Amino acid sequence: MSKEVLAVVEIMSNEKGVDKEIIFEAIEAALATATRKSHNDELDARVSIDRHTGDYETFRRWEVVEDDVQIEENVGWYMRQMDAVEMDPHIEPGQFVEEPMESIEFGRIGAQTAKQVIIQKVREAERKKVVEEYVKRVGEILTGQVKRVDRGDVILDLGDNVDAIIPRSELINREVFKMGDRVRAYVQEVSYRPRGPQIIMSRAAKEMLIELFKIEVPEIGDDLIDIMSAARDVGLRAKVAVRANDPRLDPIGACVGMRGGRVQAVTNELNGERIDIVLWDPNDAQFVINAMAPAEVTSIMVDEDKHVMDLAVDDEQLSQAIGKNGQNIRLATELTGWELNVMSQSDMAAKHESESKDQIELFMNGLDVDEELAEVLVAEGFTSLEEVAYVPAVEMLEIEGFDEEIVTALKERAKDALLTQAIADEEKAALAEPDEDLKSLDGMTPEMAKALASKGIKSQEDLAELGTDELMEMIEIDEEAAGELILKARAPWFE
The missing domain is CATH 3.30.1480.10 (NusA, N-terminal domain)
Known part of the structure; x- marks a missing residue:
């Protein structure tokens, strides 16, 4: 035996x-x-x-x-x-x-x-052996043969009795495959399921675009060129940002290839998707200008706090800058990571004038100065009383016509105005009354409701949007009780 x-x-x-x-x-x-x-x-x-x-x-x-x-x-x-x-x-x-x-x-x-x-x-x-093998290949492009199409999902045979699936949502628009077709796709996820390993592949992921360029452009594989970011409107248009690690190398030219051969090979694989290759720049404003191509940006305003840029283009280029159905501005936003607002030069001028008027009025009222001095502050880039109060005095002394006496006076007035506003806000908050639905919530005491209202949480809906930690910071309550109170406030969501 x-x-x-x-x-x-x-x-x-x-x-x-x-x-x-x-x-x-x-x-x-x-x-x-x-x-x-x-x-x-x-x-x-x-x-x-x-x-x-x-x-x-x-x-x-x-x-x-x-x-x-x-x-x-x-x-x-x-x-x-x-x-x-x-x-x-x-x-x-x-x-x-x-x-x-x-x-x-x-x-x-x-x-x-x-x-x-x-x-x-x-x-x-x-099954475990298959998962272990293909987990290592997540991030690669593999080729498989179409085994069947099931409700729009494409099932690929990768060989060695291993199947993968391209969900319908991960296919390029209008793509149709039939049994026996050979298809390239990006390995997105590999997981172990009771019925066997599941290999999810994609042709719509932006990583598919990046990996195709790595295959077609040897300089990328040799680390002479880096792909910094990519954005896709699947099947229609894409943008890729590149930079060269060797100053003698033209990264855009290398990616386009002789007579456009390299970029055309990627386009053909992606069912005709048009690809814009733009030069990445460490200066965010310049990078955004590059990303907006083919539209030419004439002026730009940057709000770093809100991570927003306003872009102005010639009136006749506005439609091109926005793109069909907002395609160009949407891709540029995704590529750069900045929220972009594009407008004509005339609209930009009107917006700038309106904002300048508001800021001038703010400084005239808050600092008790005349219009001429307020205009100087706006022209020098000041946008709030906080900036006037806390920007180093040495920087304000560089403004033409400003001396220590003027700077000191402006800073003191700005701090006084901010203090007055803070006191007014506190008094307003102290007088705030909670809504009836908050006061009647099971487990809520009048003292707790009043304390929450003073901090801007006036309704049951306001409370429902809080996290446990946030509620514990506002009122004296333990973690378990805070969690229960928030769940009760969220009950209408589930109903």
Whole structure:
């Protein structure tokens, strides 16, 4: 029987390409199952096979439980600790004690049971092997053959009996594949599922575009050129930002290739998707200007606090700058990471004039100065009382016509105005009354509702949008109570 065991292990390991240890474990499980069935499942068993000789031993085993535990089912599978200490003085509940028992013959075990267990173990091992292999290939572009199309999802055969799926949402617009077509796609995700490994691929991901350029442009693979970012309107248009690590190299020219051959190869693979290659720049404003091509930006205003840029173009170029259905501005926004607002020069001038008037009025009222001085502050880039109050005096002294006396006076007036505004805000908050739905919320006290209203949380909806930590900072409440209160406030969401 020992030789028969070793022969089965050898044959199945070679046929399935699975580690012998997996087969040994499968046979042990099958023998243990058959042993339990031969005793009508009245006992639990464990089988141990010698990996070198094929000999095997069978052990009856009991799971140790505490003395006061009531055992209602599978009585023969458990042993109370007071009885188990006779076999092992150091045994603890949850551990096992066992003793040798007669083994059943390998050739006489339930053949079907053994076969099923072995096949199941082998399949699990094969699936795990596939997952381990393809997890390493996430981020690569692979080629597969269309096996079938299921409700718009494309099932690819990657070879070696491995399938992958391109969900309909990850296909390029208007793409149609038929059985037998060879398709390239980007490996997006690999996971292990009970029914087998699942390999998700994409042709719509921007990473697909980046990887195609790495294939077509050797300089990228050699780290002479870096792709800094990419944005896609799938199937229609894309933008790619590149930079050269060698100043002698033209990154755009290298990516376009001789007579446009390289970029055309990428376009052809992406079903005709037009690709703009733009030069990345460490200066954000210049990068945005490059990203807006082919439209030419005539002026730009940057709000670093809000991470927003206003762009002005000639009136006749406005539609081109925005693009069809906002395509150009949307891609430039995604490529640069800045929120971009594009407008005509005349609109930019009107907006700038309106904002300047508001700022001039702010300084005239807040600092008690005349219009001429307020205009100087706006022209020098000041936009708020906070800037006037806290910008270093040395910077303000560089403004023509400003001396220490003027700067000191302006700073003091700005701080006084800010203090007055803060006191007014506090008084307004202190007088704030909570809404009825907040006051009537189960678990809410009048004191808590008043405290929340003073901090701007006046309604049940306001409370529902808070996190537990935020609520604990506003009022004296423990974490559990805060969580319960927020859940009650969110109850209407689920209704």
